[in-house]
Amino acid sequence: MADVKVSRLGIGFASPVVLASGPAGFGIELASEIALARLGAVTTKTITLHPRRGNAQPRLVDCPAGALNSIGLENPGFDAFADSIQPRVAELPVRRILSIAAASVSELHKLLRKVATLDAIDAIELNLSCPNLGGAVPGADSDEVAAYTRAAASETDRPLLVKLPGDSGNLVQSCERALAQGARGLTLINSVRGLRVDWATGRPFLDHMYGGLSGSAILPIALARVFEVRSAFPDAVIVGTGGVNTLGGLLEMLMAGADLVGIGFGLMVDPALPQRLVEELERWMDERGVAAVNDLVGAAQRGGFDVQ
Amino acid sequence: MDDKTIEHDDATLTGSRFFWQRAQLIDRRASQRYARVLLRGPGVASDVAVGQFVLVRYSDDACLPRAFSVMSASDLGLELFVKTEGRVREKFATAPRGTVFEIRGPYGTPYLDKISHARKYVLVGGGSGAAPLLYFRKRRPELVAGEVYGFRTRDAAGLLHEVSLTAEREDGRRAHEQLASVWRPGQGIIACGPEPMLRLIAARYRDVDDVYVSLEARIGCGIGTCLGCSIETSSGMQRICKEGPLFALRELPWLM
Numbered sequence: 227m228a229d230v231k232v233s234r235l236g237i238g239f240a241s242p243v244v245l246a247s248g249p250a251g252f253g254i255e256l257a258s259e260i261a262l263a264r265l266g267a268v269t270t271k272t273i274t275l276h277p278r279r280g281n282a283q284p285r286l287v288d289c290p291a292g293a294l295n296s297i298g299l300e301n302p303g304f305d306a307f308a309d310s311i312q313p314r315v316a317e318l319p320v321r322r323i324l325s326i327a328a329a330s331v332s333e334l335h336k337l338l339r340k341v342a343t344l345d346a347i348d349a350i351e352l353n354l355s356c357p358n359l360g361g362a363v364p365g366a367d368s369d370e371v372a373a374y375t376r377a378a379a380s381e382t383d384r385p386l387l388v389k390l391p392g393d394s395g396n397l398v399q400s401c402e403r404a405l406a407q408g409a410r411g412l413t414l415i416n417s418v419r420g421l422r423v424d425w426a427t428g429r430p431f432l433d434h435m436y437g438g439l440s441g442s443a444i445l446p447i448a449l450a451r452v453f454e455v456r457s458a459f460p461d462a463v464i465v466g467t468g469g470v471n472t473l474g475g476l477l478e479m480l481m482a483g484a485d486l487v488g489i490g491f492g493l494m495v496d497p498a499l500p501q502r503l504v505e506e507l508e509r510w511m512d513e514r515g516v517a518a519v520n521d522l523v524g525a526a527q528r529g530g531f532d533v534q
Numbered sequence: 535m536d537d538k539t540i541e542h543d544d545a546t547l548t549g550s551r552f553f554w555q556r557a558q559l560i561d562r563r564a565s566q567r568y569a570r571v572l573l574r575g576p577g578v579a580s581d582v583a584v585g586q587f588v589l590v591r592y593s594d595d596a597c598l599p600r601a602f603s604v605m606s607a608s609d610l611g612l613e614l615f616v617k618t619e620g621r622v623r624e625k626f627a628t629a630p631r632g633t634v635f636e637i638r639g640p641y642g643t644p645y646l647d648k649i650s651h652a653r654k655y656v657l658v659g660g661g662s663g664a665a666p667l668l669y670f671r672k673r674r675p676e677l678v679a680g681e682v683y684g685f686r687t688r689d690a691a692g693l694l695h696e697v698s699l700t701a702e703r704e705d706g707r708r709a710h711e712q713l714a715s716v717w718r719p720g721q722g723i724i725a726c727g728p729e730p731m732l733r734l735i736a737a738r739y740r741d742v743d744d745v746y747v748s749l750e751a752r753i754g755c756g757i758g759t760c761l762g763c764s765i766e767t768s769s770g771m772q773r774i775c776k777e778g779p780l781f782a783l784r785e786l787p788w789l790m
Contacts, residue, residue: 250760259551271761283764285762286763496554497553498552
């Protein structure tokens, strides 16, 4: 029987399929209907120090093979999260990655000092790439990436992942800086900045003009970024996220170099998708005689792999 | 069409609201701009409360599914009343009977859990917004004081024979104008339709007790997790797919 378990960051994950930050909320609503224990981890919605209302409607716009989103990091803020949400997150039968973001390095320090008081968090994902806040994202500038990562790493002993944009800045350089400043892994990529115009009115659909494109439209972009970064950093832990909504996409992401694969938009369309992907992966590995997920990770870097 | 012809291999949780369930197009009556469709499948919920909606997609579409308020639900299937423009909706107008769609849901808080049962309501529907109100009058006729349905074209009337629609008797007067002649003090209002219609109602009836509006947005997950349908209310951010789609007008200062 194929083994879909993955061990990274000193953590055992039940499978390489993780819920990306955002569409899954905090995983709580899914727990009664989906076999969360089969998943590698749940990444929470991004938490900020202070509550955020997020952006005005519309927040979703259709696109060919995906959607633009402009949620804008709506979240109740750290204190409300810690009081009323975290206790339920702690009971989920799955690894938990806490996604956080901050508007400045000093705010990040404050936030992480509070995060240190939380139980049952397996890793922290520092979101430096939300495209829906207006202005440039910190992840687009490698100096900012270094500053935020250094601050985060100085405040936590937990494994730190840094989530970077797929469409701006010098990604390999940013990854290098993040890893040098204490990041244990990289989450690649966030949704890709996009625009749609309502041709009936001549106006962009979204208040903030731009939104984040997700869905299968961005799979090749995410694969290219993961491949590029895996080539540059053979030992880095990479959570490949972007457009995976089929077994084929999951396999491609692993083979391009991802250790874990995030599911975002795919869950929005089909909440049962992550669980089904684990089952399909297991079946596929059995049929192909692949013993472990590790045999797939980075196969594309190695010129393919030998199975019957 | 026999339900047994539907394969159901991957529905490990038949009846789960989180899983797509296959459903066949059993019946359709279409006009130029609207269609009334009946969908049936073994895993499709029949216990849909008034005001709840389902998500529908056609094949393994990689885009967001479409949300439709349910017009009636029984062992015969789910009946939807839809405008026949747009990706999924066009399929409703053209697909042959027997075509398989996928449905998940129902989602949303039932209207009856949100409204006061101590008064009667004038129902105001605009276009396909009529669907949940037709379900309301069918299930709870004793709570209905009057009805107003507005359509941009009269062709919808031909699809809605079994209910007596104001639209058939009115000469293109907009729903909110008709409302003025139907509504009486002491009555509440439940409105579902395009935002401009809701704004007009909000402006005139803002001081009336028990005015409720059913809101629409592009729905993402449907299960309350993605926050794609969050709106601002007087008690904080709420989700159209979870706490909604019905909200008391007083909760929505931005609409007034």
